[in-house]
Amino acid sequence: MSSLTWNDWLSPVWLSVKISAVASLLVFLLGVLAAWGMTRSRLRGKSLLDTLFLLPLVLPPTVVGFLLLLLVGRQSIIGRFAEWALGHTLVFTWWAAVIAAVVMSFPLVYQTAKTGFASVDQELEASARSIGANEWQVLRYITLPLCKNALASAFLMGFARSLGEFGATFMVAGSIPGQTQTMPTAIYQAVESGQLPPAAYWTVAIMALSFFMLRAVGKTQKEPS
Numbered sequence: 001m002s003s004l005t006w007n008d009w010l011s012p013v014w015l016s017v018k019i020s021a022v023a024s025l026l027v028f029l030l031g032v033l034a035a036w037g038m039t040r041s042r043l044r045g046k047s048l049l050d051t052l053f054l055l056p057l058v059l060p061p062t063v064v065g066f067l068l069l070l071l072v073g074r075q076s077i078i079g080r081f082a083e084w085a086l087g088h089t090l091v092f093t094w095w096a097a098v099i100a101a102v103v104m105s106f107p108l109v110y111q112t113a114k115t116g117f118a119s120v121d122q123e124l125e126a127s128a129r130s131i132g133a134n135e136w137q138v139l140r141y142i143t144l145p146l147c148k149n150a151l152a153s154a155f156l157m158g159f160a161r162s163l164g165e166f167g168a169t170f171m172v173a174g175s176i177p178g179q180t181q182t183m184p185t186a187i188y189q190a191v192e193s194g195q196l197p198p199a200a201y202w203t204v205a206i207m208a209l210s211f212f213m214l215r216a217v218g219k220t221q222k223e224p225s
Helices: 006-040 046-057 061-072 077-086 094-118 122-130 135-146 148-163 167-172 183-192 196-222
Strands: none
Touching: 006 046, 006 094, 006 148, 006 183, 006 196, 046 094, 061 077, 061 094, 061 167, 094 148, 094 167, 122 135, 135 148, 148 196, 167 183, 183 196
8 A cells, every 4th residue: 555554544534434424413403404494484585595505516615615714714703712612723623624524515415305395295294283283293293204215315415425525625624644634635645646556545445435325325215205
């Protein structure tokens, strides 16, 4: 594996999985809440908010990374608070990579969950309310069970997208070996330095993980609700 040791190669793999796991949990909660609110609310200007939620899907990752630098950098309110609370800045930490992954994967999670909520027959929800069910009971016993496959797909898509995040992550977290270097950033740096064998192994690893996640998504979509 060229001049890299096994631990050197494994570090970006483990860090990618850790960042993706944390990011997928956070973005799943945010995406599902946003999707549920958007499908059930009658707010004016809802289409503008929907467009804003989907914007990271079409913006260049470097643009998103730059905006995140402005949002969580040392000179921002969030950045100053984080430095006061944590004793260090958010940028160039693995938490910065988590934030980048959350933002970049949010549109996929949000849109998938929104499609699931929209597919639920609202007459069933109305019938449950007519016999005394409150909103929490309607959500728990009617809405969520009927769109569980869509929500499972949303979670898996969020994980897969987080796993492959590169541009925004590179902007806000860099590629510090053992700290913020994920598989995509490790591949980039390995190719840049002419270390093709480890880059190839990382490529195979991320392709295998991504293939597994997409297969899981396909299975959830084929299962009956």
